[in-house]
Amino acid sequence: MPFSTEAGRVLRHVITPLVVVAVDRGWIPEAAQYDVIELIIIAVTFAAVYGVSLWRDRQKEIDYDYRA
Numbered sequence: 001m002p003f004s005t006e007a008g009r010v011l012r013h014v015i016t017p018l019v020v021v022a023v024d025r026g027w028i029p030e031a032a033q034y035d036v037i038e039l040i041i042i043a044v045t046f047a048a049v050y051g052v053s054l055w056r057d058r059q060k061e062i063d064y065d066y067r068a
Helices: 003-024 030-067
Strands: none
16 A cells, blocks of 8 residues: 555544544634644655655665765
């Protein structure tokens, strides 16, 4: 399974309870609960996949520099 799918699944189980608590405390309107969950999951998953991609590119550059 792709990393982005697994990251999204893990984030959904971590972020959802946090947003539910925020709604319960009145920080987020109840009507926006699901939109906020999806937005946070999309943003964090994108950032994680982008970060892994940058890290892998740097590793390839290091390996290439080491071989030269």
